[in-house]
Amino acid sequence: MTSLSLWQQLYSAVSASTLEPLVHPLLTEQGITLYCKRDDLLHPRLSGNKWRKLKYPLRQALTEHAAGILSFGGAYSNHLHALAAAGQALNLPTVGIVRGEASSHNPTLTDVRHWGMKIEFVNRQQYRRRQDSDWLAELAHRYSGYMLLPEGGSCLLALPGVAELWQELPPHVEVVLPVASGGTIAGLLSARPVGAKVRGYAVLKGDPWLAQEIVNLYPAAAQDKHWQLIYEHHGGGYAKCRSGDKQAIAQLATELQLPLEPIYSGKALLGLFKDIAAGQFQRDSTLVFLHTGGLQGARSPSG
Numbered sequence: 001m002t003s004l005s006l007w008q009q010l011y012s013a014v015s016a017s018t019l020e021p022l023v024h025p026l027l028t029e030q031g032i033t034l035y036c037k038r039d040d041l042l043h044p045r046l047s048g049n050k051w052r053k054l055k056y057p058l059r060q061a062l063t064e065h066a067a068g069i070l071s072f073g074g075a076y077s078n079h080l081h082a083l084a085a086a087g088q089a090l091n092l093p094t095v096g097i098v099r100g101e102a103s104s105h106n107p108t109l110t111d112v113r114h115w116g117m118k119i120e121f122v123n124r125q126q127y128r129r130r131q132d133s134d135w136l137a138e139l140a141h142r143y144s145g146y147m148l149l150p151e152g153g154s155c156l157l158a159l160p161g162v163a164e165l166w167q168e169l170p171p172h173v174e175v176v177l178p179v180a181s182g183g184t185i186a187g188l189l190s191a192r193p194v195g196a197k198v199r200g201y202a203v204l205k206g207d208p209w210l211a212q213e214i215v216n217l218y219p220a221a222a223q224d225k226h227w228q229l230i231y232e233h234h235g236g237g238y239a240k241c242r243s244g245d246k247q248a249i250a251q252l253a254t255e256l257q258l259p260l261e262p263i264y265s266g267k268a269l270l271g272l273f274k275d276i277a278a279g280q281f282q283r284d285s286t287l288v289f290l291h292t293g294g295l296q297g298a299r300s301p302s303g
């Protein structure tokens with residue numbers, strides 16, 4: 001079987017995710033209808049926004065007979081985890097440039113190695129240079145013929161895969177989602193139907209540069225008045241979560257019977273509930289929370 005038919009097989013195996021109504025006293029009190037788009041259940045390994053962002057870059061790499069794909073991420077990166085899984089499924093070599101120590105061990109790294117990803121560890125200082133053209137040129141030279149994907153897989157080619165999500169949603173909804181590198185929200189904006197809105201919760205200290213990153217990916221977003229980025233709920237920065245918020249996320253997960261983790265889905269959903277409680281939404285609003293997955297990153301080091 002050719003690699004492209006393997007891709008086609010994977011594409012066909014991932015069907016639309018479910019849309020589940022969420023029940024909570026606050027929603028009833030405020031007259032809000034809230035659904036969860038369960039992209040976390042899309043695929044056992046390529047879940048959440050990962051398959052959506054990766055599917056077309058993967059197809060392009062195969063079409064162009066790339067030698068492999070190289071990308072960047074932290075030691076718990078959901079993106080590298082999904083890329084390694086896809087690489088294994090498609091017989092495509094993968095390289096992960098990981099911010100961390102060579103001695104790092106965790107379930108994410110164990111999985112990606114098991115699936116054949118070659119890992120190169122770099123320190124924080126070097127990792128900050130991940131968009132510098134001279135380092136990228138050096139990597140392109142060393143990994144000749146590889147496709148280089150930015151951190152989070154957020155590139156132009158990622159947008160159409162995310163845009164397909166609208167085909168699975170009812171019209172006139174407001175989609176709510178966590179935002180980090182911006183590719184997922186940019187993909188949604190690139191195909192936002194008339195009457196729909198998008199509300200992103202920055203899970204890191206993104207004010208003011210994150211909006212610009214999104215506009216860089218999708219320039220027409222600069223003129224679009226139907227989306228917003230909420231910066232107030234980053235909880236101290238990327239991968240940081242105050243203990244009170246951690247407890248509140250765990251409680252919300254129990255009340256909603258929804259698996260959440262504190263870095264993306266939990267942080268954004270807690271932010272949304274705080275904003276609902278603060279009366280920021282009109283009664284009769286219909287919201288869809290996009291569950292972008294990431295539950296693998298929340299496994300304990302021993303797990």
Ligand SMILES: Cc1ncc(COP(=O)(O)O)c(C=O)c1O
Pocket residue numbers: 048049078079152154178179180181182183184185264265292293294295
């Ligand atoms: C689970 C999860 N949710 C949300 C995001 C944020 O998506 P984006 O980086 O496209 O803004 C990420 C990072 O890619 C992620 O791993």
